[in-house]
Amino acid sequence: MKRIGPFIVERRLAPPRHVVFGVSVLAVVVALLLAALVFWAYGVSPWRAYAEIGRGTLGTVDGLSDIVRRAIPLILCGVGLTLAFRAQFWNIGAEGQLLAGAVAASGVALFVPVPDGLRLPLMFLAGFGAGALWAVIPALLRVKLQVNEVISTLMMNYIMAYIVEWLVHGPWKGPTMRGFAYTDMFPTAARLPLIAGTRVHWPTLGVGVVAALVVGLILSRTRLGYEVRVVGQSPDAARYAGISFTVVLSLAMVISGGLAALAGVGEVAGIHWRLRSPSHISMGYGYTAIIVAWLARGSPIAAILTALLFGLIFAAGDLMKTTLGLPFQITGVFNGLILFSLISSDLLMYWRIRWRRRGEAWT
Amino acid sequence: MRADAGTGRPDRRPDSPPLVRLEEVTKSFPGVVANDRVTFDVRPGEVHALLGENGAGKTTLVNVLYGLYRPDSGFVLVRGRRVTIRSPREAIALGIGMVHQHFKLVLPHTVAENAALGLKGTPFWAPARGVGRRLRELSERYGLPVDPDRRVWELSAGEQQRVEILKALLRGAEVLILDEPTSVLTPQETGELFKVLSRMREEGHGVIFISHKLTEVLEVADRITVMRRGRVVGTVAAAGADKPMLARMMVGREVVFRLTKRACTPGDAALNVEGIHVRNDRGLPAVRGVSFSVCRGEIFGIAGVAGNGQRELVEALAGLRRIERGRVCILGDDVTNRSPRLLSDIGVAHVPEERIRMGIVPGLSVEENLILKRHHRPPFCRAGLLHPASVRRFAQTAIEEHGIVTSNPKTPAKLLSGGNIQKLILARELSGQPALVLAAHPTYGLDVGATEQIRELLLRQREAGAGVLLVSEDLEEVMELADRIAVMFRGEITGVVSAGEAKREEIGMMMAGEERVRG
Numbered sequence A: 001m002k003r004i005g006p007f008i009v010e011r012r013l014a015p016p017r018h019v020v021f022g023v024s025v026l027a028v029v030v031a032l033l034l035a036a037l038v039f040w041a042y043g044v045s046p047w048r049a050y051a052e053i054g055r056g057t058l059g060t061v062d063g064l065s066d067i068v069r070r071a072i073p074l075i076l077c078g079v080g081l082t083l084a085f086r087a088q089f090w091n092i093g094a095e096g097q098l099l100a101g102a103v104a105a106s107g108v109a110l111f112v113p114v115p116d117g118l119r120l121p122l123m124f125l126a127g128f129g130a131g132a133l134w135a136v137i138p139a140l141l142r143v144k145l146q147v148n149e150v151i152s153t154l155m156m157n158y159i160m161a162y163i164v165e166w167l168v169h170g171p172w173k174g175p176t177m178r179g180f181a182y183t184d185m186f187p188t189a190a191r192l193p194l195i196a197g198t199r200v201h202w203p204t205l206g207v208g209v210v211a212a213l214v215v216g217l218i219l220s221r222t223r224l225g226y227e228v229r230v231v232g233q234s235p236d237a238a239r240y241a242g243i244s245f246t247v248v249l250s251l252a253m254v255i256s257g258g259l260a261a262l263a264g265v266g267e268v269a270g271i272h273w274r275l276r277s278p279s280h281i282s283m284g285y286g287y288t289a290i291i292v293a294w295l296a297r298g299s300p301i302a303a304i305l306t307a308l309l310f311g312l313i314f315a316a317g318d319l320m321k322t323t324l325g326l327p328f329q330i331t332g333v334f335n336g337l338i339l340f341s342l343i344s345s346d347l348l349m350y351w352r353i354r355w356r357r358r359g360e361a362w363t
Numbered sequence B: 001m002r003a004d005a006g007t008g009r010p011d012r013r014p015d016s017p018p019l020v021r022l023e024e025v026t027k028s029f030p031g032v033v034a035n036d037r038v039t040f041d042v043r044p045g046e047v048h049a050l051l052g053e054n055g056a057g058k059t060t061l062v063n064v065l066y067g068l069y070r071p072d073s074g075f076v077l078v079r080g081r082r083v084t085i086r087s088p089r090e091a092i093a094l095g096i097g098m099v100h101q102h103f104k105l106v107l108p109h110t111v112a113e114n115a116a117l118g119l120k121g122t123p124f125w126a127p128a129r130g131v132g133r134r135l136r137e138l139s140e141r142y143g144l145p146v147d148p149d150r151r152v153w154e155l156s157a158g159e160q161q162r163v164e165i166l167k168a169l170l171r172g173a174e175v176l177i178l179d180e181p182t183s184v185l186t187p188q189e190t191g192e193l194f195k196v197l198s199r200m201r202e203e204g205h206g207v208i209f210i211s212h213k214l215t216e217v218l219e220v221a222d223r224i225t226v227m228r229r230g231r232v233v234g235t236v237a238a239a240g241a242d243k244p245m246l247a248r249m250m251v252g253r254e255v256v257f258r259l260t261k262r263a264c265t266p267g268d269a270a271l272n273v274e275g276i277h278v279r280n281d282r283g284l285p286a287v288r289g290v291s292f293s294v295c296r297g298e299i300f301g302i303a304g305v306a307g308n309g310q311r312e313l314v315e316a317l318a319g320l321r322r323i324e325r326g327r328v329c330i331l332g333d334d335v336t337n338r339s340p341r342l343l344s345d346i347g348v349a350h351v352p353e354e355r356i357r358m359g360i361v362p363g364l365s366v367e368e369n370l371i372l373k374r375h376h377r378p379p380f381c382r383a384g385l386l387h388p389a390s391v392r393r394f395a396q397t398a399i400e401e402h403g404i405v406t407s408n409p410k411t412p413a414k415l416l417s418g419g420n421i422q423k424l425i426l427a428r429e430l431s432g433q434p435a436l437v438l439a440a441h442p443t444y445g446l447d448v449g450a451t452e453q454i455r456e457l458l459l460r461q462r463e464a465g466a467g468v469l470l471v472s473e474d475l476e477e478v479m480e481l482a483d484r485i486a487v488m489f490r491g492e493i494t495g496v497v498s499a500g501e502a503k504r505e506e507i508g509m510m511m512a513g514e515e516r517v518r519g
C-alpha cells in the first residue's frame, strides 16, 4: 500500500473480469486521445479526422469489407498467439510463420498437380504444416538448449522474409510477369471465393472464427490446454506435476504457427493470387497480432473482436492517406500508442487506486 | 528448564519507566488490520516476549518501532518522549536495534567490515580497523564469541546472528529487537543465545523477543505479551504463566498437545535410499552419500537446521533433481532418476517445501489445482478431453473432507490463506492411498489449527500403511510424530535414533554436526 497525493494505491491479486474489460477499453480510448494529438500536430483537426474515419470505414459497405479483410489475418495470427502466450511462450514469429504458409500455399497452387477440387484444401493443409514446422523449431530450441524464444522467433521472421524474396526474385519468378518480382498468377482453382462485391475471402474468415472457438475449447476443456496453463503460470509446478515441456510447448507452437500460416494462405489465395515480396503479403500482420492477442488478454474469442479493431485501424490508415493526406505510417503510430497504453494500463489492473480516507496515514 | 539457572534473574525494576512504549498503535494492510490498538512497552533490564501465531502481527509491530512502517494511528514513546520514527536510521539514533528474521549481512566481507558498514565516524580508508577492537570488547562483555576477521559467508547461521547482535550493540542499541531469532538455530545455539540475552538484561538493556514457540518464551522472558489477529490478548509475568495458558491465549481455545499416535507395526520397506549424492542449484554437493530406509506404516523424521541438504534430498526422491550416485528403491523397484510423473503414478506423494511456487498453480482455480498430477488420467481426462463434472465432484469432496476454506471451487488458489493452500496440497497428494509420502516442512508457518490438522493427516497415512518421510526444522514436531529420527548435517546423516530413546540434547548435538557416539 502506498500513498500518492490524495490517493491510496493497493495491490489487487486477481482482477475481476469487468476490471480487465474496463481497463482494456480505457487503454484504447487513451490511445485514441493521444492519436488526436498527432492529427492536430499534422494540422488536421482531430474531429474531422475521426469523422472522416468513421464515415469512411464504418459508414460504407466498402469500408466495412475493408475492415473485415484486414481483420482476417489478424484473427488467425492473434488466436494462435493467445495459445502461445498462455504458455508464456513469447512467439514474436507470427510474421515469419504467416510467410511460411504463403510460400507453401503458393508452391501447391503453382507446382503440384492435384485435381482442382482438392487444390485449395491442400493449400491450407500444406500452409498449416509449413507454419507449424517453422514454429516448432524455436519451441524445441528453448526446451532443449534454453534458447530465448523472443530472439529465435524474431530472427526466423527475417530468414523467412529472405526466403520469400529469394523465391520471387529467383526460382519462382513468374516467366509471364515481365521482370516483376512476382510468381505467376494462381490458377482459378487456387483462388479463394469472395463475398460478392467485396474483397472478403470468406472461407479464411470462417476458418479463423472456427479456430478461435476451437482454441478456446482447447484451453478450457482439454488436457493440452490445462497443461499449457500450468506451464505458463508456474513452470515449477509443471515440473513437479511431471508435465513435459517438450510436448506442451511443441504442440502449442504447432497450433500457433499453423494458424498464423493459414493467414498467409488466405492472403496469397484470397487477395494477391500470387506470391510476392513479403512486405506486400503481410504489412506486418504478424507483429500487429501480438497487440491483438495482448489486448484480448489471452482469450481467443476476444481476439476476434480485437482483430476487428485493428482491422479498423489498418483500414483507417488507408483512408487517412487518401482523404487526409497523412502518411500511411500513421497506422504504425496508432498501433504503438495502443500498445503503450495497454502496457501501462496493466498497472491499473493489478493495483487499486482509491481516495484516501480522512485521517488515514501512510507508509 | 532455565537457560541460565546459575546467574538467576536480577530484579526487574518493575517501576522503572519503559525504554520504549508503543501506544495504541494501529496499522492496516489491504484486507487486514495487522495491528489493532496495540500497546506494548519494554523496561530496562527485562526481556519482554511477543508471542503469537504466524500472521498475528508481531513483525508489523516491531517494524513500526524500527521506523519501517508508519502507524495509521497511535504513537511511539522513547524514554517517555513522544517521537516520530521515519526510518531505521532514526530508530538506531534513538537506541533501538533490530535483528531481522532474515539477516542483512554482506557475505564476502569480514565481520568487522560488516560491523563498520554505515557506522557513524567510520574512516573512509581501512574502515574496519578501529571496529575490530571494539567488537572484541563487546563480544567479551556479552559472551558473543566471533572473530572480527572471519568472512561472513564462512559463519554458521548462529554466528551470523551474533554478528547482527554485535552490530546493533556497536551502534549503541539499548533496546534490541529479535524477530524469531531461534528459527535458524540449533537447540545448543538457542541456549547460548539465551545466555547472551541474560547478560543484556543484567547490563540494563531492554530486549523484545519475538517467537511463536511457547517453551522458549517461558524459558527466556520476564514478561510475555500474547497477540492474536493483530490484537493484544494480554500481558503476563513469565513466572506465573504455563504452556496451556499461553496456548489458550494464543489460539483462542483449548489446544491438545498430545496427538494420539496409535501403535503401528512397520511393514516392508516403502523406500530404500542407498548412498545417494545430489548437487544443489549452484552445482555444489548438497547430499553426500546418504542412506536410510522408510518402512510402510512408519514415519521417518529428518531433523536438522535448514540448508543442510534436506531440500535437495527430498527433491531428488521426488524425481526433481538428478541423483549423481547411489540408488533409490521404492517398494522394491529401482527408481533412481525416474521422472516425477512415473514416481507419482507408482504412489509417491510429495508435499513440497515451496508450497506456492511448486505445490500449486496460483492462478488456476482450487478445483483445477486439486487434480494436478492426475489431470491426465480418468476420470478427469479421457482421450485428451477434460471431464468438468468429475473434476467438480472430486473437488467438492476434497474441500469438504479437508475443510478447505474457499468461497467456491473456482476461486484462484492464490487467494487462499497459507493454511488452506497447504490443506489443498495435502488433500490432493494424499487422495488415492499413496505408498510413500514425502512431506517437507508440512506445517511451517501455519497456525495451530492447520498444524494440528496436518499432523493428524500424516499420522492417519501412517496408520493406513504408507511410509512417511517427514522433513522438519521443528524438532518438537519431529519428536512427536516420527518413529525414527535421522539428523542431517552438511549433506550427511549424522545419526538415526528411535523416537522412544531420543533426547532433545542428543539430537541437538547431532544437528550441530556431532556424530552419534553409540551405534
Ligand SMILES: Nc1ncnc2c1ncn2[C@@H]1O[C@H](COP(=O)(O)OP(=O)(O)O)[C@@H](O)[C@H]1O
Pocket: A001, B029, B030, B032, B033, B034, B052, B053, B054, B055, B056, B057, B058, B059, B060, B061
Ligand atoms: N507489507 C505487507 N503488506 C500486506 N500485508 C502484510 C504486510 N506485512 C504483513 N502483512 C499482513 O499483516 C498480518 C500480520 O503479519 P506479521 O506482522 O508479519 O505477522 P507475524 O510476524 O506475527 O507472523 C498478516 O496477515 C500479514 O499477511
Ligand SMILES: [Mg+2]
Pocket: B055, B058, B059, B060
Ligand atoms: Mg513475523
